[in-house]
Amino acid sequence: MKAIVYQQYGPPEVLHVAEVEKPTPTAEDVLIRVRAVEATKTDCEFRSFKLPVKWTWLPLRLATGITKPRQPILGMYFAGEIETVGSAVTSYKPGDTIFGCTGFDRGAYAEYVCLPESATLVPMPHNMSFAEAAAIPLGALNALHYMRRANIQPGEQVLITGAGGSIGNYAVQIAKAFGAEVTGVDGPHKRAMVMKLGADHYIDYTKTDFLQMDQSYDVIFDMVTSTPYSKCLQRLNPNGRYLLGNPRFFKMLRSAITTRFTDKTVLFAFAGETEAELHALKEMIEAGQLVAPLDGVYTMTQAAEAHHRVETEQRVGVVVLQIGD
Ligand SMILES: NC(=O)c1ccc[n+]([C@@H]2O[C@H](COP(=O)([O-])OP(=O)(O)OC[C@H]3O[C@@H](n4cnc5c(N)ncnc54)[C@H](OP(=O)(O)O)[C@@H]3O)[C@@H](O)[C@H]2O)c1
Known part of the structure; x- marks a missing residue:
């Protein structure tokens, strides 16, 4: 499958499209065909390792890879379709459109991502495109x-x-x-x-x-x-x-x-990013109370451009990467 990868920490230009191995779901997993993913400030920080809170540098670097990123595929907030489900999965079936979060594992800057059925995944609002839905969770x-x-x-x-x-x-x-x-x-x-x-x-x-x-x-x-x-x-x-x-x-x-x-x-509190909260947002979207303000949608080969847009603080709304064709 194709993915936007980075093999070293650095400027947006370290991002490039490469052929990588498609993940294989276990019995408890769903394999998701990613259609759109938000390019976030956190993605830019994982890429550049220029962190706003300096004391977090060492613990985060230990977690993500000292000399190079251990997880070369960024992306935490996405929308897509269920491609296949593991034998123990009961909540989803192939073809379901969903939006959600990968958590710290990342990996949604790719054509496919594999997540446990228990991950924060919710059916997509019927009145949103993949790009708009990907702009919601964060x-x-x-x-x-x-x-x-x-x-x-x-x-x-x-x-x-x-x-x-x-x-x-x-x-x-x-x-x-x-x-x-x-x-x-x-x-x-x-x-x-x-x-x-x-x-x-x-x-x-x-x-x-x-x-x-x-x-x-x-x-x-x-x-x-x-x-x-x-x-x-x-x-x-x-x-x-x-x-x-x-x-x-x-x-x-x-x-x-x-x-x-x-x-x-x-x-103060950090959001738990729960499925119940994402369900509540889906209902608000379908009731016409919430829209996704998009700044722009970029292709996979424009990933560096998308990151520039995010980290130079030019965006007015959310920057999204369209995955695949
Ligand atoms: N608590 C949480 O759960 C949580 C979760 C995620 C992130 N965060 C943190 O929350 C912060 C904000 O996140 P975000 O993603 O919404 O950031 P963001 O997209 O960069 O938005 C910050 C906005 O504040 C504006 N701003 C700058 N100085 C201002 C001022 N003096 N008065 C009013 N507005 C001002 C900026 O405008 P300009 O373009 O003019 O600078 C920008 O539009 C980040 O630092 C992030 O790390 C918190």
């Missing part, structure tokens, strides 16, 4: 996880920083679906997309600091590490919730004290 699972934890009530004021980012653009839609009045904060080039996704208000962070404005919020979902913690709490209404989407160590420590001793709650 951003929308994380967004749903946080928006549910915030226990948003209809009519509440929700502010989302990084609203045009890969998690923020789903958080905007989910908060709207929960009945909130949503303010998105991001750069000027993302305004049109965030408003189209349903935001009621938009603040361009390059011109206006929302922390200096009079408005206060019931929920602040903060994807930006540099947002000052105390000032953010001051912008919360009584019983407000501050969600740290991109938590740093000291903010995590302070969160316990704030939650214990004030009327505000500070939350």
Whole structure:
């Protein structure tokens, strides 16, 4: 089968299409014909090994391969069709269209990926293309996880920083679906997309600091590490919730004290990427509450271009690789 592989850590150009062995399912596995896969920031980090949190370098390098990548095929979030199923598999049959996550094993930048039946796999929404469905799991699972934890009530004021980012653009839609009045904060080039996704208000962070404005919020979902913690709490209404989407160590420590001793709650948690959550997203998509904003769809031979697009922060929406013809 064909796969986009990398044999060494480095710039996007280390990615190339190669012929590799097709995986063979065991009795408990499904073999999936991958049709589309998201090109994520995490894929770029696995490829380049330039990590935003420096102390993670050694443990991650030990896990992924010291001198060269142990798993040469990236890709964690995908959509495709079940090709064959192992003898013990009962939930899927050949021809079923599904979307889901590979977890840390990766391998979805390839024509076929083999996963246990228990992996996070859900029938694809009937109103989405493969490319759109592949753009859902990463951003929308994380967004749903946080928006549910915030226990948003209809009519509440929700502010989302990084609203045009890969998690923020789903958080905007989910908060709207929960009945909130949503303010998105991001750069000027993302305004049109965030408003189209349903935001009621938009603040361009390059011109206006929302922390200096009079408005206060019931929920602040903060994807930006540099947002000052105390000032953010001051912008919360009584019983407000501050969600740290991109938590740093000291903010995590302070969160316990704030939650214990004030009327505000500070939350952080990494999404479990469960099948139940992906099912909930499928229902929202089919109900017309959630769309996948695509920045662009690239072929397998354009993988390096797709990675450039992601890591130079030019994308407005999700970057997807189409796998196969
Ligand atoms: N908690 C979790 O479960 C979880 C899961 C995955 C990832 N993360 C982390 O969460 C972070 C965000 O993820 P993402 O994938 O959504 O990132 P992303 O796609 O890069 O989005 C970040 C957005 O924030 C904008 N931004 C930058 N500075 C800002 C500011 N001062 N105010 C408002 N917006 C600002 C960026 O705009 P520009 O284009 O102008 O820079 C960009 O649109 C990442 O660092 C990631 O590591 C957390």
